[in-house]
Amino acid sequence: MSTQPPATGDWHAAWSAALDALEMDVATAEEMLSGDHRNQETPAVTGAWTPPADLGPLPLDLRPRADAILARQLAVAKEMVLIMVGNRRQAAMIARVETGSDGAARPVYINCAA
Structure with missing residues (x-):
């Protein structure tokens, strides 16, 4: 079963729709990265974008x-x-503050005088 490429008008419309979807995804990502949205709940990812079948050349x-x-x-x-x-660095710094250590082994002294 062979599929025919879309007609010229349909081909252009198909590419426009595909670009619309990509543009909406990147706008959503840009909005999530804005300062107002960084601390809010983020929506679940719906999956990776895949181009429509038989789209043809751009x-x-x-x-x-x-x-x-x-x-x-x-x-x-x-x-x-x-x-x-930045988040990894901040988490590492907080771990050091919480433990009072930079992760290196600390000397241990034992009082053996009795």
Whole structure:
């Protein structure tokens, strides 16, 4: 069973819809990273984006939009990595404060005078 590529208008509409979905995902991620939303409950991830089947090549007039969405996705990914690194550093610092140690072995003295 072979599938035909969408007609030109349908092909453009299919790509526009796919880019709309990507743009909504990146907007949601950007909103979650904003200062107002960092401490709030975040929605569950619905899964990785997969391109619609038989989408065909990207129409040339949609290339600038696709490039802009990709740039936003990369910026969000970079910010997420920086936030995760900061969270790990903060957790390590809090662990040191709670234990009073930097993780190194502490000397133990035993009073053997009797």
